[in-house]
Amino acid sequence: MEELHNHVRELRARDRLSQAELAKLIGASRQTIALIERGDYSPSVVLALKIAHVFGESVEKIFELKGGNIDESNR
Amino acid sequence: MNQTANTSSKKRRMRLPLYAAGGAVVGFISSAAITQLPTDLNWTLSVYYDYDLLFALIALVVLVTMIWNSISLARTPSVRPAEDDDAADMEDHHSLMSPAERSLGNAMMLSSFGVIASFAWVALALSLYASSRDLPQSSNLFTLGNLVAACIAVIIVVVLQSVTIKRYNRYFPDRALDLNSRNMKKDHFEKLDEGEKWIVYRAAYRSFQMMNLLLGVGMAVSVLYSILYNFAAFPIVLLSVIWMINLGVYFRETYRAQKQ
Numbered sequence: 001m002e003e004l005h006n007h008v009r010e011l012r013a014r015d016r017l018s019q020a021e022l023a024k025l026i027g028a029s030r031q032t033i034a035l036i037e038r039g040d041y042s043p044s045v046v047l048a049l050k051i052a053h054v055f056g057e058s059v060e061k062i063f064e065l066k067g068g069n070i071d072e073s074n075r
Numbered sequence: 076m077n078q079t080a081n082t083s084s085k086k087r088r089m090r091l092p093l094y095a096a097g098g099a100v101v102g103f104i105s106s107a108a109i110t111q112l113p114t115d116l117n118w119t120l121s122v123y124y125d126y127d128l129l130f131a132l133i134a135l136v137v138l139v140t141m142i143w144n145s146i147s148l149a150r151t152p153s154v155r156p157a158e159d160d161d162a163a164d165m166e167d168h169h170s171l172m173s174p175a176e177r178s179l180g181n182a183m184m185l186s187s188f189g190v191i192a193s194f195a196w197v198a199l200a201l202s203l204y205a206s207s208r209d210l211p212q213s214s215n216l217f218t219l220g221n222l223v224a225a226c227i228a229v230i231i232v233v234v235l236q237s238v239t240i241k242r243y244n245r246y247f248p249d250r251a252l253d254l255n256s257r258n259m260k261k262d263h264f265e266k267l268d269e270g271e272k273w274i275v276y277r278a279a280y281r282s283f284q285m286m287n288l289l290l291g292v293g294m295a296v297s298v299l300y301s302i303l304y305n306f307a308a309f310p311i312v313l314l315s316v317i318w319m320i321n322l323g324v325y326f327r328e329t330y331r332a333q334k335q
Contacts, residue, residue, distance in 0.1 A: 031171045032270025041270050 002068035009037045011055045011062065026050040100299065107303060124217040126203060133196045137228050140189035144235055147182035148242060151175050155246040179239075179246060186236040193232040196225040283325060290318040 012022055019033040028047060035041035036051075043051070052059045120129035152175055172180065200222040207218055237254070244251035250266035253259055264275060297310040 028268045029271055031274070032268050034171045035270045035273070041273055044269055047269060 002065040003039070004042045004063060005039065005066045006036060006063045008033070008051060008062060011057065012037075015055060017054075022051075022054065025054050104299070104303070124214050125207065126199075127217065130196070130200065130221050133192060133199070134224070134228070136192045137189060137196060137232065140185050140192060141232065141235060144182050144185040144189055144239065147178050147185060148235075148239060150178040151182060151242060151246075153242070153245070176246070179243060182239045183243060186232070186239045189232040190229075190236055193225065193228040197222070197229055200225040283321070286321055287318070290314055290321065294318075 008022075012019070017025075019030045019037075023030045023033045026047065027050070032041070032043075032047075036043055048059050048063055052062055055062065119126055120132070122128050156173065156175055200218070204218040204222050207214060240252050240254060250263060252263050256262050264272070267275065294311060294314045297307060297314060301307050301311075
């Protein structure tokens with residue numbers, strides 16, 4: 001089964017943002033950021049887009065599916 | 076792998092009290108079937124007055140929750156620490172809560188337990204008082220004193236809960252609990268963001284599953300009570316109705332979601 005992995009923690013460290021600061025920027029709570037970083041919670045498309053906007057990256061660069069039967073040739 | 080082994084070992088350990096309770100029930104039933112019980116055996120939890128031991132136990136529960144609630148509140152700084160002060164520590168451990176928030180969470184939970192226990196105390200004391208008017212004066216004094224003590228406990232517990240909620244509102248002004256609102260819980264839920272709502276959904280589903288299990292256990296215990304002592308239809312009917320409502324609400328909500 002595919003799992004959603006993310007690079008929020010690395011990108012936050014790159015931009016020297018705390019969880020609380022990132023949460024404030026995207027209008028979420030710090031708990032939600034911690035849940036996303038732990039991989040316990042997959043954010044909505046809206047929240048993923050907001051996170052991507054803060055880091056100036058595309059959503060696909062921050063969130064990616066790993067494992068399972070993801071075959072590039074089937075796309 | 077190691078973590079999986081730890082989890083299953085923990086689960087096994089958590090099942091031990093269940094096995095012990097099952098063994099106690101089986102042992103009790105088999106010994107009750109073999110041994111002739113004295114006819115004057117008193118099954119009420121009493122020492123001097125009717126149900127005094129039961130009320131002592133409830134009072135102890137209320138007292139413990141009050142003290143624990145007060146300790147948790149004392150451990151919570153009156154002003155919320157700046158988020159950045161706790162951030163490094165919390166982020167290292169991937170924690171969702173700071174120590175202060177955890178203490179406050181404990182205080183909120185314990186204040187709810189205290190309110191439930193004290194209201195149960197009042198309900199039982201009132202029922203006993205109403206049903207024992209014809210008893211000797213000494214017993215009447217006990218039931219009246221018990222009722223007064225229960226009312227005092229409710230007042231203390233409600234005040235403690237109000238202090239706890241005020242502290243919570245100071246910590247989380249953006250999602251404050253409005254004590255004057257009729258839909259306090261619903262309004263509070265609307266203020267949460269999507270991650271926090273997800274936590275609530277998950278907790279609610281686990282609570283629903285646990286309720287289903289406990290209602291089944293409650294019904295089995297009621298049947299056992301009927302077998303061992305007197306036929307008691309009311310608890311079984313009541314539990315069945317609650318069980319049906321519990322499942323009915325769940326199916327109605329899933330049906331409504333699918334219809335949308």
